[in-house]
Each structure stands twice: as C-alpha cells, then as structure tokens.
Amino acid sequence: MAQLSAVLAIINPLSGTLSIAQKTRLRDTFLQRAEGMGFAPEAIFTEYPGHATELATAAVARGVSRVLAVGGDGTINETARALRRSASVLGIVPMGSGNGLARHLGLPLHPLKAIDRALAGRPVVIDSGEINEHAFFCTAGLGFEAYVAHQFALQPVRGLPTYIRTAFRSFWSYQPDRYWIDGEERRLFSLSFANAGQFGNNAWVAPTANIADGKLEQCEIRPFPAQMGPLLTWRLFNKSLNLSPYWQGRAVTKASVRVDLQTHRGPLLIHADGEPITIPDAQAEVRILPGSLLVLL
Secondary structure, eight states: OOOOEEEEEEEOTTSSSOOHHHHHHHHHHHHHHHHHTTEEEEEEEOOSTTHHHHHHHHHHHTTOSEEEEEESHHHHHHHHHHHTTSSOEEEEEEOSSOOHHHHHHTOOSSHHHHHHHHHHOOEEEEEEEEETTEEESSEEEEEHHHHHHHHHHTOSSOSHHHHHHHHHHHHHHOOOEEEEETTEEEEESEEEEESSSBSSTTOBSSTTOOTTSSOEEEEEEOOOOGGGHHHHHHHHHTTOGGGSTTEEEEEESEEEEEEOTTTSOSSEEEEETTEEEEETTSEEEEEEEEEEEEEEO
16 A cells, blocks of 8 residues: 655644644544545644644655645744755644735635645745845844834734834834945935835735745835835735835845944844744845745745
C-alpha cells in the first residue's frame, strides 16, 4: 500500500477572535477533511512564542509535504521561516488581525475555505526577505509602522479596533527620524521594505509590489503636515499611496540602513511582518531571498 502524504496543521490558540472550543472544532474539521482527501493529517496547538518554528522545522526534517499555519501573520511568519528552501509547502489559514500575506495572495479569509484551498491547492514559488536575519514575507520596516508595532504589542487586547486606536495615538507622539540608506541621508516618516504589497487589512504601502520578482520595494514616506494624514490614510487603503508626492519607491535587492546614534534616542525599533524587534546597534541590513518559499494557492 502506498504511503499517504503527510499534512500538519500548526494552530495558534491565541490568534484571532475564535474561542479555544471553536478552534478545537476547526482542528477536528481539518483532520476529517484531510483524511477524506487521502492525507495522513496531524494538528498541533502552539504553546509558546517560537513553537510554530520548532514544529515546522521538525516537519521539514521528517518530510511532511504540506504544513498549514493557522493563525495571524506572526504565526505564518514563524511557520514559513522554517519552510524556506525546503520541499515542504506552506498552507495559509488566516485568523489574525491583518492577514497581509493571505490578502496579497488572494486566499480565502474564511478558515474552512482556507483549509480546503490549502488541501487542494498547488505549490507556487514566492520570495522572502530578511532584516538583520529576521525573516519576513509581507513587509519589514522602520519608522512609524515599527513604532506602532511596538506600541500595539503592549496592548492587552489585540484586533483591528485596538490597532486603529494605537496607530491614531501613536501618530501624535511619533517623531520622524534621520536615516542613512546605503550612505544617503534621508529624514523620513517611515521606511518600509515590501515583499508583498500590504501591511494587512488591505493597507497597501507598495501597490505595485510583486511577491515573486526577486526584488523588494523600498518605500519611503517623507514627513508631511498633520492635516495631510487623513488623505494619506485614504490613499493607503485605496491602493494609491504611490501617487502621493510624499511617497517614493524603488526596487532593491538589498539595503543598509542606520541611524545617527547622537540624535537617535534608544535602540532601533523595527518590525518584521508586524512583529516588533529591537536592534541595539542601530543598523539594519535588508535583503531579498528570491524563490525561497513554496506556498499553496
């Protein structure tokens, strides 16, 4: 008898708004549907930060063909980083606040439909990026969005409403910084490196980004008058931010970014797929890893 193809679902019990009981039912439905399609399925709930990476790494080592990340962008990032440059394929079941990668790829946002797509889908090759060795698949960056990511991480409740309130409060306390990008000085409100086109929730920072072209879109937003904030926000969600005179973008394969330690207070705050990261030496190295991940579409 031929050996069944293995499929693993890695489920974050804390992401999204579904209860543990609902996620348990979702797990049981996944196991039932996968078995019915001829797979040998397994599902595991994560127990701590980084657990998804450990589970995915072990899955690659034992030749699991499909690994489904069931959670938000952080869970997807943890899982995908272990699958890069392997034969194991990532399935995405988005259940987070932003779901940036799923939205960019046009995947279903309903969990059951996403499970069906992952089980029936075919592998497609996409790029990934790194910022100081931290993997990202949507965006990484410095400046305002990194500041918001760090403030959001401090909130007791997750979700889109909390993110909006955090971003609004952050707007009034945040100060643009000076950066040296490949040796050229810039004063910027934000600096993003986009593999996919959006942060999540259809907030398109790089409307023309191609996730499989071997390049990142370096997106710079110059400081702007406060009264321009609503228009820029509208453009962000209207997929037209690149038409603003305050936005500038160019395709890159790598970049070196640093801040002036004499004027910059504290460590450098960055984010990778919305997850806050602190860099003590105030220098960030960014690069693209072309064709490094297989995703089920």
